[in-house]
Amino acid sequence: MVTLGDYLFVSGLLFTIGFAGVLLRRNIIIIFMSLELMLNAANLSLVAFSRFRTDSLGLPNYHAQVFVFFIITVAAAEVAVGLAVIVALYRARRTIHVEDISTLKY
Amino acid sequence: MSPVFFWLASALMLLFGAAVIMNRNPIASALSLVVSFLGLAALFMSLDAFFIGIIQVLVYAGAVMVLFLFIIMLLDLRAEERRKINLVAFAGGVAVAVIFFGQLCLVIGHLRQAKQSFPALPLNHPDDVRSVGLLLFGNYNLPFQIIAVLILVATIGVIVLSKRELR
Numbered sequence: 001m002v003t004l005g006d007y008l009f010v011s012g013l014l015f016t017i018g019f020a021g022v023l024l025r026r027n028i029i030i031i032f033m034s035l036e037l038m039l040n041a042a043n044l045s046l047v048a049f050s051r052f053r054t055d056s057l058g059l060p061n062y063h064a065q066v067f068v069f070f071i072i073t074v075a076a077a078e079v080a081v082g083l084a085v086i087v088a089l090y091r092a093r094r095t096i097h098v099e100d101i102s103t104l105k106y
Numbered sequence: 107m108s109p110v111f112f113w114l115a116s117a118l119m120l121l122f123g124a125a126v127i128m129n130r131n132p133i134a135s136a137l138s139l140v141v142s143f144l145g146l147a148a149l150f151m152s153l154d155a156f157f158i159g160i161i162q163v164l165v166y167a168g169a170v171m172v173l174f175l176f177i178i179m180l181l182d183l184r185a186e187e188r189r190k191i192n193l194v195a196f197a198g199g200v201a202v203a204v205i206f207f208g209q210l211c212l213v214i215g216h217l218r219q220a221k222q223s224f225p226a227l228p229l230n231h232p233d234d235v236r237s238v239g240l241l242l243f244g245n246y247n248l249p250f251q252i253i254a255v256l257i258l259v260a261t262i263g264v265i266v267l268s269k270r271e272l273r
Contacts, residue, residue, distance in 0.1 A: 001109065001223045002109050002112045002152075002223060002224070003220060003221055003222060003223050003224075004219055004220050004221075004222060004223070004224065005214050005217065005220030005221060006112065007149075007153070008214045008217075008220060009211070009214060010116045010119070010120065010149070012207060012210040012211070012214065013120055013207065014119065014120060014123055014146075015210075016203050016206060016207040016210070017120065017123045017124055017126075017127060018123070018127075019202075019203050019206060020127060020199065020200065020203040021126065021127035023198075023199035023202060023203060024127065024196060024199045024200070025127055026189070027132065029132050029135075029174070029177070029178060029183070030126070030127065030132065030135055032174075033126055033135060033136065033139050033174065034126070034127055036139070036166070036170070037123055037126065037139075037142070040143065040146055040162075040166070043146075043158075043162075044146060044149060044150070047150055047153050047155045047158055048153060050153075050155070051153040051154060051155065051224055052219070052222075052224055052225075054225050054227075057228065057231075058225065058226075058227060058228040058231070059227070059228070059231055059232075059237065060153075060154065060155075060227070060234070062234065062237045062238050062241050063241060063245075065155055065157065065158055065234070065238050066238055066241050066242055066245075066246050068155075068158050069157075069158065069161065069238065069242065070246075070249065070253060072158075072161055072162065072165050072166070073165075073253050073256075073257070074253070074256065075170075076165050076169060076170055076257075077256055077257050077260035078260075079170050079173055079174075080173065080260055080261070080264050081260050081263055081264055081267070083173055083174070083177045084263070084264040084267040084268055085267060086177065087177060087180070087181070087267075087268065088267050088268070090181050096181065096183065097189075099189075
C-alpha cells in the first residue's frame with residue numbers, strides 16, 4: 001500500500017537532488033535545470049496532499065491542483081526569461097561558468 | 107494505484123534526476139531531465155491528477171526542454187573540461203544537502219498522517235479536467251487573467267533582452 005509518506009519522501013528526495021545540483025554544479029544551465037527539479041518536487045507534494053484531503057463528496061481538493069497549474073505556468077515564463085538572461089550574459093562575458101562571473105562578489 | 111507502478115515511476119524520476127546533476131555534458135543533462143519529468147507525470151497520474159500530468163508532459167517535457175536544448179545548441183556548449191574542484195566547498199555542499207534531507211525525513215517521520223494511505227475516490231466521480239476547469243474559470247478567474255498578462259510581459263521582456271544592443 002502506498003502511503004502519503006512515500007510520496008512526501010520521494011518528493012523530498014527529488015528536492016534534495018535539485019538542491020545538491022544548485023550547490024555543487026558550476027555550469028549555470030545545469031543550475032537552472034536543478035531549480036526546475038526543485039519546483040517540480042514541490043508540485044509533487046502539493047498534488048499528493050490534494051489527493052489525500054478529500055472533501056465531503058470524497059473528491060480530491062482541486063484547489064491545490066489549480067495552484068500547481070499556476071506554478072507550472074509561472075515556471076514556464078521564468079524559464080524563458082532566465083534563459084534570455086543567460087544568453088545575454090554569454091554574449092557579454094563569453095562564459096557560463098559561475099566562478100568566472102564574480103563582479104558582484106567582492 | 108499499485109505500489110509496483112509507484113516505485114517504478116519514482117525510481118525512473120530519481121535516477122534520471124540524479125543523472126541531470128552528474129552529467130558533464132549539458133545535452134545529456136537536458137535529455138535526462140525530460141525522462142525525469144515523464145516519471146513525474148506518471149506519478150501525477152497515479153494520484154488521479156490526469157490534467158496536471160498531461161500539462162506536465164506538454165509544458166515541461168515539451169516546451170521548456172525544447173527551450174533548454176535550443177539555448178544549449180545556440181551557445182554551442184561542449185562537455186565542460188574538468189576544473190580543479192574546491193574540496194571544502196564540495197564537502198560543504200554535500201553536507202548541507204544531506205542534513206536538509208535528514209531533517210525532511212525526521213519531519214515526515216513525525217507526521218501522523220504520513221502513515222495513512224489515500225482514501226478511495228467515489229465510483230462515478232466527475233473527471234478532474236472538469237473540476238479543475240470549473241475552479242479555474244470560476245473561483246480563480248482573476249488570477250488566471252493576471253497570469254495571461256504575466257506571460258505577455260515575459261514575452262516582451264525576452265524580446266527586449268535578446269536585442270543585440272542593450273541600452
